Amino acid sequence: MDNYSNNSNSSFTERFSTALRDLPNALGQVFNLQRNVHELKTLKKTTKIMMTIMLLATWASFILGKDFGFSGWIGVITGTSVVLNLILVDQGRLTNYSWGVLGCVVWLIIAINNRLIGDIASQSFYLIMQFVGLSVWHREITQADQEEVSSRKLTWREGIFWFLATFIIYFIVLFFSKHLNGVQIYLDATLLPLGIVGQVLMTYGYRSQWIAWITLDVINVIIWFNQLQVVSPASTSMFVLQIIMLINAIYGAYLWFKPSDQ
Template identity: 70%
Template sequence: MKNSTNLPQNISNTLFSKLFTSIKKLPYAVGQAFSFKRNVSEIKTLRKTTKVIMLIMLIATFATFILGHDFSFAGWIGLVTSTAVVLNLILVDQGRLTNYSWGALGCAVWLIIALNNRLIGDIASQTFYLVMQFVGISVWNNKIEQQTDKQELVSRSFSWLEGLFWLVVTITIYLIVLFFSKQLNGTQVYLDATLLPLGIVGMVLMTYGYRSQWVAWIALDGINVVIWFNQLQISSPASTSMFILQIIMLINAMYGAYLWFFGQKEAKK
């Protein structure tokens, strides 16, 4: 009976201990993610196929910027965003910790673009993503340190019941965001409202190394292609760069899904 009585306290102490340890290690983890030396090393050691895809994505990004003739402040912000997102995505594909350094940069500048376009769902999404970059740095660093392979995060899978839970979470958040988007007179509210719930689910699953994250990312990127195509029709700020970026992200999400489902070993639960 004594052990049973102390069980909640023991669980609480364990969770607090883990949280304290993660916070204590965060400066080191952030230093690793933003390390110039580690960034160079992790890009150099990517698979040949991944490097080819990265090169194509970067060429497409810069070509779109030059051919679009949008050399305004918003245009340059779009270029920086696209470049950071490409490098972030490529490094996520192979489970590299340094993806978060580019992810943080990409989220910050993307947030500026979303504000200029009054995309309420996108603004909420990018704010959430920015915070989650640092949560992800802490979790990924701890998990990679516990693995035999210290270079690449090993993927995990979950049950159908857990999948159903995340589906319900996605729909619930969508309805909440849709309500507020309508109240705030957002743009393309029905499509835009999908971005935050899909982003939340994708980021949480990504943070804890679940390969099913790619289902959320593929859905989100496909919707983003439609949203930015519509923005392109009205010549909104940085719309050309962002539209091409969405296509690039969708293609990359499919490649990332292939690697995480078939190209990596699965972590033991």
């Protein structure tokens, strides 16, 4: 992906306000069936192969897990939605948000059933940010007159700010998780801060988002492996999904960090 041009120095607040005004138009494009089909059809060959493997793994885990109850179906719907969302994010495609909204809703249901306080908070935040993100991406893509959002670099000051913000939010979530009798609280409490950082950086096209996502996915693999041991709701599908997400995050980082033709 190309590096984002450095001539855009508008503040987050200004871009956020403009994005909200553009929300109706953005929603129309994100949930446009023709655009969704087009953006999936025009993915790179390597990305299509990744998508196929990830979808097959998601459905295979569902079938082999033999959890055909409500939680099992919710799990496989979550997995399918997340896979399509992530694949489209990898290439900076706007319609990733149509699948992102669906994925957040069904994942939130699973997190509630598993009493994962950090995950519940994370998915609630992600759901809100889907609408912010789709507005910002729609504006960026429209202004640049291209099909994909481009990546930009964080300054060292911005990097330090988000690093410190991650730790501050972590201890806040940890405090509430202890008082709400959450599960795996020390690991679970990392999900919201990493998710906030990753989602905000993704919304504004920063490639450093992938550092947050890879870290978060590694922790999620551990969390859902532990949940799998106690046979919690949709644990098989969700564990496989975490592995898929980790592999995808590595692939996404490659696409966003690889040298551009300048």
